[in-house]
Amino acid sequence: MKLKLANHSHYPKIGETDEQHKLRRAYHLFDRQKITQDQVLEAQKETIQEVIEEQQKAGVDIVTDGQIRWNDPLSHLMKSLEGVEIGGLLRFFDTNFYFRQPKIVGPLLKKASLLKDEVAFLKKVSKGESKAVLTGPYTLALLSQIETPAYKSVEEVAQVLTEILAEEVKELAEARVSHIQIEEPGYALVQPNWTWAQASLATLAEQKGKSKLWLTTYFGDSVPFYSKLQELPVDVLGLDATYSDKLLGHIQKEGSDKELALGLLDGRNTKLENSKESAKALHSLDQVLKNGVCYVTTSCGLEYLPRDKAFKKLQLLEDIKREYQRGA
């Protein structure tokens, strides 16, 4: 099978050097009204360029903008919607990272494009294939607090968000981004109604144009609902292979009708995996994935790691690819 290396989604915003602290400094100064919004934007752009360069230097085939402008996976999208107030801090799944919980206080309405500018910049500064990342409607709804009689359930909120995100997918496709990743870590937390999930992703898929649509889960074992994921109308399934040592065996047994993006490297621990073992694990899937592309990535976004370790994990992807090809 053909391997392609992909950055999962987010990437550390700062590193150890003074230069790598520029964005943190910019936010700090903006908070104290010492610099303007435009200056913050400039610092964001410079950081995005740097993280894209790092990904390319590491040998990654599909880059992201590192979600450098995002504070967290929820509030970045939800803050731009009418009917939402951004509330207190809440832990993001079982990480030591916190998001501001959106409160749904009225009917949801998209006021403006959510990622258009970000993706335009990503396209401008990256070479080759790139990927835009959207938190999925189910996870957004599941982790929000519903405080309005306008919606009676998580599913109702998720449905409206599906329609909003479908418009966004359309814009991303029109911007000709090669890959659009819908992230649904919420699937592993509380499984959705799968009939609804199919319809939701079908709505998003209708707008994807020539882009490849990814559905990515993480922070949980996807073996119990692997067969359900296979039925979803997406091009690529992204799976976290670090939560269960049974996943690869399960794929070997069940096969895959879709291209897979395998999160082989732990995006939450600094320990570097053995590239030979990872390559061997990939070879175990040769027969079931023989005709397709297999995307190799980390289990989740890399912002849970320090910048230097995140870079090493990306470099390790290249090592795995080399080992894999050597053993072919």
Place this chain on the structure above:
Amino acid sequence: MRPSVDKLKALGLNLPIFPTTSVGSFPKPDYIKKARAKREKGEISAKDLLQLEERATREWIEFQEKIGVDVLVDGEMYRGDMVAYFAEELKGFSGGSFVRSYGNRYYRKPVITGQVVWEKPMTVEWWKKAQAMTKKPMKGMLTGPYTIMDWCFNEYYKDREATCMALAQVIRKEVEALIDAGAKIIQVDEPACSVRPSELPLVIKSMNVVTQGLPAYFVTHICYGDFGKIYPEMTEIPVENFDLEMSNSENNLLDCFRSRSFPKDLTAGIVDVHNHELESQEVLGARLRQILEVVPAEQLWIDPDCGLKTRTVEEAKQKLEATVRAAQALRKSYSN
């Protein structure tokens, strides 16, 4: 009388109703921040920095006394992050690099690279210094084994349980050293405890190693988690007092306590520590009245939601003072 009150009295502590305290950290004044930066560059000596840290500690203790806090903290002027500090003091860790926790906030996440070993007391000298500055009780402040495990990268132990239980042994040694030094109230923070509900038994088991059979009144601080998933089982963590952030979620936690009454002492956070805005006395009074509809008065302690180090010195002082004023007003209304 509640067993926890008996325990406090047996320890010689006679606290008023609605005791006030703080979660632990206070913001470092500018002169400490500058001194720490200079120390990192080797521009000042460790002794110079220590003197300034002692000065800042004294200032915070004087402030707490001035506004009438009942159970004091040293403010952690000498600590950076609540996990990194212990990682620096214990053997088996290597220094970490920056990882973001939220917004524009970063911390250095340590890496466990070998067997963790307690070589010497880590907080006792500071506790002694701080206690010597006041006649009021000074809390011993530690981070719990589960949280240290969860908030470090692990490149040594085979799994999370092995890491956590190894850390429990070393934290117990520190607790014993604090008790030997005279500490009577010891807070062992476990903010990560709701992270994986399936691991709550591990939190309980490891805290049992830390506190079992020891003569102190134990508090644990837990914050920013999904309490609905671990309540009421979380109250089996072997401590007398749970210090919980309540205002961040606008007292939503009370829904849990309505379903099953809170069986231990509760230190309720009543001011948001992640917001510049200072809550009015009316707001704080309303929050407290709401809590008292569910939690018996004799079980209630009062403090801010979490460590105040995220605020400026001025904001932190205002928030702490507002907390104490609200508690005092409540105390007055009860005595009437």
